[in-house]
Each structure stands twice: as C-alpha cells, then as structure tokens.
Amino acid sequence: MTLLFWAATLLIVYTYLGYPLLLRLLPGRPLTKAPGGATPTVTVLIAARNEATHVAGTIRNKLEQDYPPEHLQVIVISDDSDDGTDEIVNGMAAIDARIMLLRQSPRAGKTAALNRAVAQASGELLVFSDANSQYAPDALRQLARCFADPQVGYVTGHMVYLNPDGSLVGDGCSSYMRYENHLRRLETCTGSIVGVDGGIDAMRRTLYQPMRADQLPDFVQPLKVVSQGYRVIYCPDAVLQEEALAEAGQEFAMRVRVSLRAFSAMWDMRHLFNPVRFGRFSLQLASHKLLRYLAFLPLAGALFSSAMLAQSHLFYALAFGLQLLFYLAAAATAVGISHHNRLMGLAHYFCLTNLAAALAFLRFVRGDRVTTWTPRVG
Numbered sequence: 001m002t003l004l005f006w007a008a009t010l011l012i013v014y015t016y017l018g019y020p021l022l023l024r025l026l027p028g029r030p031l032t033k034a035p036g037g038a039t040p041t042v043t044v045l046i047a048a049r050n051e052a053t054h055v056a057g058t059i060r061n062k063l064e065q066d067y068p069p070e071h072l073q074v075i076v077i078s079d080d081s082d083d084g085t086d087e088i089v090n091g092m093a094a095i096d097a098r099i100m101l102l103r104q105s106p107r108a109g110k111t112a113a114l115n116r117a118v119a120q121a122s123g124e125l126l127v128f129s130d131a132n133s134q135y136a137p138d139a140l141r142q143l144a145r146c147f148a149d150p151q152v153g154y155v156t157g158h159m160v161y162l163n164p165d166g167s168l169v170g171d172g173c174s175s176y177m178r179y180e181n182h183l184r185r186l187e188t189c190t191g192s193i194v195g196v197d198g199g200i201d202a203m204r205r206t207l208y209q210p211m212r213a214d215q216l217p218d219f220v221q222p223l224k225v226v227s228q229g230y231r232v233i234y235c236p237d238a239v240l241q242e243e244a245l246a247e248a249g250q251e252f253a254m255r256v257r258v259s260l261r262a263f264s265a266m267w268d269m270r271h272l273f274n275p276v277r278f279g280r281f282s283l284q285l286a287s288h289k290l291l292r293y294l295a296f297l298p299l300a301g302a303l304f305s306s307a308m309l310a311q312s313h314l315f316y317a318l319a320f321g322l323q324l325l326f327y328l329a330a331a332a333t334a335v336g337i338s339h340h341n342r343l344m345g346l347a348h349y350f351c352l353t354n355l356a357a358a359l360a361f362l363r364f365v366r367g368d369r370v371t372t373w374t375p376r377v378g
Helices: 002-025 056-061 086-094 110-120 139-148 167-192 215-227 248-268 279-293 297-310 314-334 340-368
Strands: 042-048 072-079 099-104 125-129 152-162 200-204 231-243
Touching: 002 279, 002 314, 042 056, 042 110, 042 139, 056 072, 056 086, 072 110, 072 248, 086 099, 086 139, 086 340, 099 110, 099 314, 110 215, 125 139, 125 231, 139 152, 139 200, 139 231, 152 167, 152 215, 167 231, 167 340, 200 215, 200 231, 215 231, 215 248, 248 279, 248 340, 279 340, 297 314, 314 340
Parallel strands: 042 072, 042 125, 072 099, 152 231
Antiparallel strands: 125 200, 152 200
16 A cells, blocks of 8 residues: 555656656757748638637637738638528628638538648648637737748647636636646747647648547647657747636536547557657657546545555555545535635646546547537637
8 A cells, every 4th residue: 555655646746746847857959930020821720510609700800810811711610500600601701702611511520620621721831720719919920930940840829718707617727727838838848749729729731631530639630740750839929818617517528528539549649659769759748648637546546545554654644634635625616615715726626627537538448439529618
C-alpha cells in the first residue's frame, strides 16, 4: 500500500506540476513571425448544426476582420440543420460572393463536414471556427503571421471563456483554460503543442488529411500535422471569446464526449508515442494528454491507499483527511451547498473533468464512438 500511495502521488504531482516545470528546462526552439502585412489567402470553415441564433453573427465577425477582403472566403457546412440556418447563410451568400453554404444530409457530424468543405476551399490557409465564435478584429492576421515560419503547419489561438453569470462551472472552465494556455506557451517554446482549441485554429491546406467521421478533428488533425514533420504552435495574440457553460450537467456531458474522442484519437495516433521517431513530442503527448486523461486512476489509488494506511501512521491519516476534505468540498458545490466559494468551485470542476474522463475511458474500452455532436451553448 505504501508503494501504491507514493507512486500515485508522484504521478499526480508530475501530471499537474512536474510537467510544466520540465518544459521550462527543455531547450527552446525559435519561431519566425512575418510582419503584420503578410496576408495569405484564407478559407474559414464553420461546421453548423441548428445554429440559426449564432451563424449570421459569426459570419459577419469573420468578414469584418482586419484582413484583405479579396483574400478571404467563408464556407458554412450545415449538418442537416432544420432550424433556418441554411436560409440565413444562403441569404448572406446572395449578397456576398465570399460566402458559400454546403449542406450535409443526412447528419454526419463535424469531422465529415470539414472533410467535405476542404475540397471546396480556395485559401492557402484553413481556419476552423465554431458557429458561435467571436474573433478579435485582428485574429486572422495574427494567425497568418505565424506561417512565415516554414516549419509551422498548424496554429491555435487564445480561447477566452466568458462567465457573465458568475457560475462556479464557468469559473472552473475559465481557470482550466488559463492553465492550458500556460502549458501551450511553454510547449510552443520547446517545439510543438499537444492540445488545440478547435474554435480558432489555422493550418496549411496542403497538410490537411481527411479523417474518419468518428475522429476528433481538434485532436487528430494537429497530430497528423506533427506526423508530417511540422510544428503545431500557440498564438496568444489571436483571441477568441466564447461563453462558458453554466450548468454542470452540460459541462459534464461535453467533457465525456471530448474525453471519449480523445482516447480514440490517442489510440489511432499511437505511433506518436514512439520517442525514437518523435523525440520530446512523445513525452509531451504522454504527459499532457495521456496522463491527464488517466489521472482518475492515480487519484483513486492515492485515496484508497491512504485510507488503508491511515491507522498505521499520522502522515497517511492526514493525507487521507485532506483528500476527503477536497472531495467533500467538490460534492458540496455539486449539490448546491456552496455557490460562491471559488476554491470549492475549482475542486468541483477538477472532479467533474476527472469523473468525465473515467466514464469516457469505460466507454472507450467498451468500444463506443461519437460521430455527431450537440452545439455548445453558453
């Protein structure tokens, strides 16, 4: 039990604290950015399923970017929408030739939609946007600058989750993204990042490789870019704002879906875990993604082993007590006992994401796959 406790504890510490410290020690790789005037042609791809509420606003947001109009194309792929999304896009396309609507029927999911749209894209760069994503005015220009470096194949921007209602789930989501963006800064300095946002991503069109409908494009496509020998980097100057989910049930369901597809993606791209071929990126992929998504295992191991050892030594009793307090704080927030304590909210969100990963892992082992998706609503 002692060995289990210390192995689990060290693994948890490495996953959340040791890995960021390790990144600071790794040698850096310089990055070349173009002057602000570099404007390669861009195609913005927006996969939409019943997004009549948001689609017009996100299209206007892209067309009003500080970017040469003649270098910009917007393709909306409607995934069998039946709420008026198609009519809205067609109406805008009749006025502006830069807009194109593709309809996907029957419903087949985001990945199939992107595969279909890339064949119609004319831009040198593909930009992936959610149907409710609002970019800062210079976001496209900032993304494009990064491709001046010939080794850069994929760029993700800076996601900012807004939390106007002050919900603890929203606070947790925002804190999670701040931590993720910190890791991405460090990973960019050492080579390639492991995780991207999906709502503000860009890549060279020549590097795009079609994916199966059940593969997560935000995870698999960047890994395919790394497999081709190019870098995936983080651009903090390209900013996207989205509203965070306020309901724990919505966030949990989304995290289960994303985690399940992440497990599938890591299995599909498991050749990247070979350090002989991919060097430090294999370590980054294992540390940032595999260990993070499997963190529920050492967390459970540390709790169980400290409970078994609590009667033998005061240290283990204290360790068990602190863990118990942490989980009770998360549970209290979940049942509504505390609504305003931010630390308890962070404990709740931490547990929510790890429980979601545990459920997703069970579904992955069972052979479940996800193809279609429900739009994220703030």
